[in-house]
Amino acid sequence: MRHLEMNDWLVLNNMIYKIYTTEDEMEMRQSFIEQLKMILDYDSADFFLASREREESLVKPVLYNCGEEHEELYAQIDYSQGILFSGKSMVYRETDIISDEKRLLKPYYRNIYRPNSWHFSLQMILARDKKFLGVVTFYRRIGKDNFRYEDIFILDLLKDHLSYRLKQDFGKDTKKENKLTIKETVEKYQLTRREETILGCLMEGTDNVQICDELVISLNTLKKHILNIYRKLGIRNRVQLFKMVRERGD
Numbered sequence: 001m002r003h004l005e006m007n008d009w010l011v012l013n014n015m016i017y018k019i020y021t022t023e024d025e026m027e028m029r030q031s032f033i034e035q036l037k038m039i040l041d042y043d044s045a046d047f048f049l050a051s052r053e054r055e056e057s058l059v060k061p062v063l064y065n066c067g068e069e070h071e072e073l074y075a076q077i078d079y080s081q082g083i084l085f086s087g088k089s090m091v092y093r094e095t096d097i098i099s100d101e102k103r104l105l106k107p108y109y110r111n112i113y114r115p116n117s118w119h120f121s122l123q124m125i126l127a128r129d130k131k132f133l134g135v136v137t138f139y140r141r142i143g144k145d146n147f148r149y150e151d152i153f154i155l156d157l158l159k160d161h162l163s164y165r166l167k168q169d170f171g172k173d174t175k176k177e178n179k180l181t182i183k184e185t186v187e188k189y190q191l192t193r194r195e196e197t198i199l200g201c202l203m204e205g206t207d208n209v210q211i212c213d214e215l216v217i218s219l220n221t222l223k224k225h226i227l228n229i230y231r232k233l234g235i236r237n238r239v240q241l242f243k244m245v246r247e248r249g250d
Contacts, residue, residue, distance in 0.1 A: 004154075011038050012157060019161050025169045029062040032162070033136070037064075040151055042138035044118065049134045049166070058135065066116060066139070087130035089163050091155040093147050094121045113139075122147040124155045126163045133166040179246045189232040198225050202238065203245060 004012070015035050022028035029047045036045075045064040051057035083090070083097070094103065103109050113119065118139040126134040136155075140147065180188065182203060186196045194215075201211045212222050235241055 008039050011035060012154075015158065016161050019158075019165050025166075026060065026062060028165070032158075033062060033064045036154075036158075040138065040154055041140070041144075042122070043141045043144075044116065044139040045137065047134065047136045050132045052170070084125060084135060085132050086125075087127050087132055089125060089127045089159045091122070091124045091152045091159060093152070094123065095146060117141045120144065120146045122151055122155070124159055124162075126159060126166055128163040128167040131167070131170075133163055133170060136162075179244060181246055185233070185245050191229065191232060195225055195229050195232075198222065199229055199245070202226070202229075202241065 015032060018031050018035070019028060022031060033045050033047055044066040046066055047062040048058035049060045051059045083092075113121075116139070119142040120140040122138045124136040125132070126136070138147070182196065182200055185191065185199065191199065197215065198211065201214070206214075208219060208222055212219055215222075217225075230236060230241070233241070233244060235244060
């Protein structure tokens with residue numbers, strides 16, 4: 001097991017902090033890969049997310065020093081599919097599950113590894129509650145030594161934090177996908193044209209006084225329209241409205 005120096009722990013602490021506090025998920029993944037370079041030696045890396053729509057598919061890659069064709073890579077590695085989509089977080093070297101001699105004969109090694117001058121790889125599978133969430137793979141060029149168990153130890157320290165963050169993002173995306181657009185809300189709940197206009201203003205964050213000025217109506221009339229919207233949607237306040245309808249109508 002690797003003995004981490006004080007500076008290594010500082011880097012790890014900062015990485016964990018950014019995992020939880022970087023709002024943009026893609027920016028968080030990019031920062032993770034770049035910061036990890038400070039304590040883990042690798043030449044290239046890719047970080048894929050699990051597809052929300054298609055089972056056993058990889059999407060939205062964040063890449064470090066490699067091309068865009070790497071979804072093809074995982075489709076070709078037939079022996080790793082059961083591990084990748086098992087619903088368990090884990091870290092392993094590719095040579096831990098297939099011998100180096102057999103790897104050299106595989107089509108993916110000839111078509112992807114060799115053109116990029118890669119030889120060894122270290123993979124971190126991210127999952128939580130038995131759901132596959134993403135995968136990060138690190139590559140070393142031909143001529144370098146294989147990844148060590150000390151490298152696995154470092155990723156083991158981080159995998160649960162990343163898995164938790166991705167599961168939270170997955171939940172947010174699911175809720176967002178379940179929201180209705182303004183047009184869908186109007187059609188489903190049979191809102192009037194005036195109610196549609198007011199709903200649009202509410203979703204844009206326009207205050208009541210400005211809405212009254214723009215529509216040339218009294219505050220009491222506006223409140224009646226809003227109450228009618230709430231009644232038709234089966235809600236009581238704007239917090240519930242924002243949970244039900246998308247902020248933008250597209």
